[in-house]
Amino acid sequence: MFTREFQCTTVLAILAFGLGAAFAQTPNLGEPIDEVDIAAWDIDILPDGTGLPPGNGTAAQGEPIYAQKCAVCHGVNGEGGISLALAGGEPLTNGIDTSKTIGNFWPYASTIFDYTRRAMPWLQPRTLTDDEVYALTAYLLAMHDIIDEDEVMNAETLAEVQMPNRDGFIPRFPERMP
Ligand code: HEC
Numbered sequence: 001m002f003t004r005e006f007q008c009t010t011v012l013a014i015l016a017f018g019l020g021a022a023f024a025q026t027p028n029l030g031e032p033i034d035e036v037d038i039a040a041w042d043i044d045i046l047p048d049g050t051g052l053p054p055g056n057g058t059a060a061q062g063e064p065i066y067a068q069k070c071a072v073c074h075g076v077n078g079e080g081g082i083s084l085a086l087a088g089g090e091p092l093t094n095g096i097d098t099s100k101t102i103g104n105f106w107p108y109a110s111t112i113f114d115y116t117r118r119a120m121p122w123l124q125p126r127t128l129t130d131d132e133v134y135a136l137t138a139y140l141l142a143m144h145d146i147i148d149e150d151e152v153m154n155a156e157t158l159a160e161v162q163m164p165n166r167d168g169f170i171p172r173f174p175e176r177m178p
Contacts, residue, residue: 044114049110049158054130055133056131057132057133059135059142060150069120070120073121086101087103087143089101092104092168102144104165107163107168113158141161146163
């Protein structure tokens with residue numbers, strides 16, 4: 001004769017076995033992803049520059065690339081056009097409606113590299129080489145006199161650039177900030 005306890009244990013065992021069997025029956029879709037495939041997507045760059053790739057560029061090198069690939073939307077001098085301004089910007093203390101740019105808003109220079117590499121030019125994202133992105137980043141920084149025209153931007157120097165609005169944010173996780 002079964003005790004109540006034995007019955008419960010049996011029911012649980014059957015349930016557990018049943019669930020295990022259910023999970024084992026996957027639809028068998030897809031295939032394991034390898035390191036090379038992951039690397040192609042793993043391109044995020046952290047505020048402290050972690051993730052910046054090898055390569056380099058200067059503002060002087062970036063100027064003709066900007067003229068050819070960016071000016072049509074962002075204006076010859078970054079003043080904006082059919083797309084938003086990248087340069088200039090009034091002090092943010094002027095009020096909530098002040099337009100926000102790299103110069104008056106962005107706290108970390110590494111974000112310019114990350115954003116440009118993954119998203120620009122708007123209609124051909126991921127077509128720029130890393131050297132071109134370093135050069136464009138340098139050009140946008142020099143436009144704001146944050147760096148000199150001939151200063152070389154690479155993984156080390158870009159991470160060290162201090163943006164004007166660096167201390168204008170209250171980070172939710174200060175311990176994660178560089
Ligand atoms: C076809 C038009 C077009 C071209 C060409 C283009 N952009 Fe953009 N860009 C945009 C648009 C639209 C946005 C806003 C995207 C959004 O908010 O989702 C943008 C946003 C940006 C931003 C972010 C600005 C901010 O403050 O949020 C940067 C930086 C930028 N572009 C850089 C570049 C660079 C560098 C090039 C040249 C390699 C370039 N763009 C070429 C249309 C363009």
